């Protein structure tokens with residue numbers, strides 16, 4: 001087996017393990033959500049219609065950077081969106097898309113700020129997510145959703161999809177999952193705090209966090 005195939009196999013194991021952990025913790029229900037890793041110019045992506053809780057690492061799908069199936073199982077209906085994210089961010093190696101309850105709830109709010117769907121409540125939200133824009137609603141798998149996400153991803157690695165869920169692209173799969181979990185936890189905090197006066201981080205605190213990240 002080639003070194004490339006070995007790497008694909010190892011990435012498939014990581015995807016299946018992460019999928020099981022995400023599903024066991026209730027971070028995406030039923031047969032929703034999808035995960036992928038980029039290995040050179042190929043993308044290993046979860047198959048369509050399979051719960052993240054029961055992924056078989058030998059039956060994931062392989063697509064190219066144009067989103068076309070190459071081999072393996074039938075790719076997720078969002079595979080084209082995953083490919084679009086890797087094109088928008090050439091250094092990225094992992095994508096996580098989830099239908100986490102509180103993140104979806106925020107994505108359905110009528111008065112949400114499309115430029116920043118969640119306030120900077122905590123340092124970890126700022127460090128792992130940053131500003132979280134809302135991508136307008138398109139049906140799952142709609143090619144127009146990929147176009148909108150690809151455009152937004154040039155400036156932002158994490159997004160909320162209106163009336164749908166979260167999507168994160170990062171330097172590796174586990175970092176993308178960390179950010180997606182941070183979105184869900186911050187959405188939960190924000191909904192808990194909705195009736196109360198809150199004190200998000202101030203501009204000076206945000207600047208200090210940005211400087212620490214660069215240091």
Ligand SMILES: O=C(CO)COP(=O)(O)O
Nearest residue numbers: 033034048049076077140
């Ligand atoms: O989350 C999903 C669609 O947005 C799940 O679709 P797939 O089962 O095709 O990956």
Ligand SMILES: [Zn+2]
Nearest residue numbers: 033099140165
């Ligand atoms: Zn979805």
